[in-house]
Amino acid sequence: MNGKILVTGASGQLGALVVDSLLAKVPADQVVALVRRPEAAAPLEAKGVEVRFGSYGDAPALAAAMQGIARVLLISGSEVGNDRVGQHKSVIDAAKDAGVELVAYTSILRADDSGLWLAVDHRGTEKLLGASGLPVALLRNGWYNENLTGALGQSIESGAIIGASGSGRYSPASRADYAEAAAAVLVSDQPAGTYELAGSESFDMAEFAAEVARVSGKPVAYADMSEAELKEIYLSAGLPEVVAHMLADSSAHAANGDLEASGATLEGLIGRKSTPWQDSVKAALA
Ligand SMILES: NC(=O)c1ccc[n+]([C@@H]2O[C@H](COP(=O)([O-])OP(=O)(O)OC[C@H]3O[C@@H](n4cnc5c(N)ncnc54)[C@H](OP(=O)(O)O)[C@@H]3O)[C@@H](O)[C@H]2O)c1
Known part of the structure; x- marks a missing residue:
């Protein structure tokens, strides 16, 4: 793989890790980072990569950003509820107009039949990619370990990890694994295809809470509730409606196995088991 690789969302947590992983595989002059905020450029430039600017939806900026690019990683936008499919379309259109040889897209596990509300945008984007006629790599990422470990301080304080997933199992991996x-x-000789990516181990929320209790030394248990009750708690904690809905919906669909999958494809790509979820719990509590 000799051409330039453009990573969108490079100022984000996943994008920055993808840039790092690419730098371990190809020379820095092959990696181009797309950001939308000028202040996001410096940390990426410090890594030796070229930084280009453009927001999803800004067609002229995206057209300029695609010049000389062979492969694009479109990292799904983070503005849930804000026409992400339209935003992604602008990137796909620019990539097509520029004649890139591949677009990779960070989708969600089994996007075509997932019940998650989050999957709706990913299905819409996958359809656009299919219709574009471009060679496409669908990186259908499972849950991040970090989604589960992000608010452990509060859980320990209250003694409860709340959810609506019952005994549904999660197979998450760390952001760094997905990156x-x-x-x-992105550097593969035959990158096009659909990759269902999940962690090597699965567990339910009762097991997760038991591990948090073990590592923290504090009494923490899993508190299962209905999706409506869970959403209400998120709303009363001040989360915006769309975020409360997304989180409660995702938890409820985990009960049906929508966030459980084999880790084999991810292991094949990274050449090792995924980061143990127990390590992520330990890191979050350190
Ligand atoms: N599978 C999972 O469990 C999971 C969990 C969380 C998120 N996700 C998805 O995966 C993506 C990457 O995750 P992450 O942890 O890296 O999220 P993140 O840290 O929030 O990063 C999101 C990146 O997308 C950029 N971005 C968002 N909207 C944009 C727009 N309209 N135009 C240009 N850039 C835009 C952000 O730019 P700024 O820095 O300027 O904001 C940032 O670089 C998320 O955006 C979300 O779609 C998946």
């Missing part, structure tokens, strides 16, 4: 997998696909 490494994305880089492996």
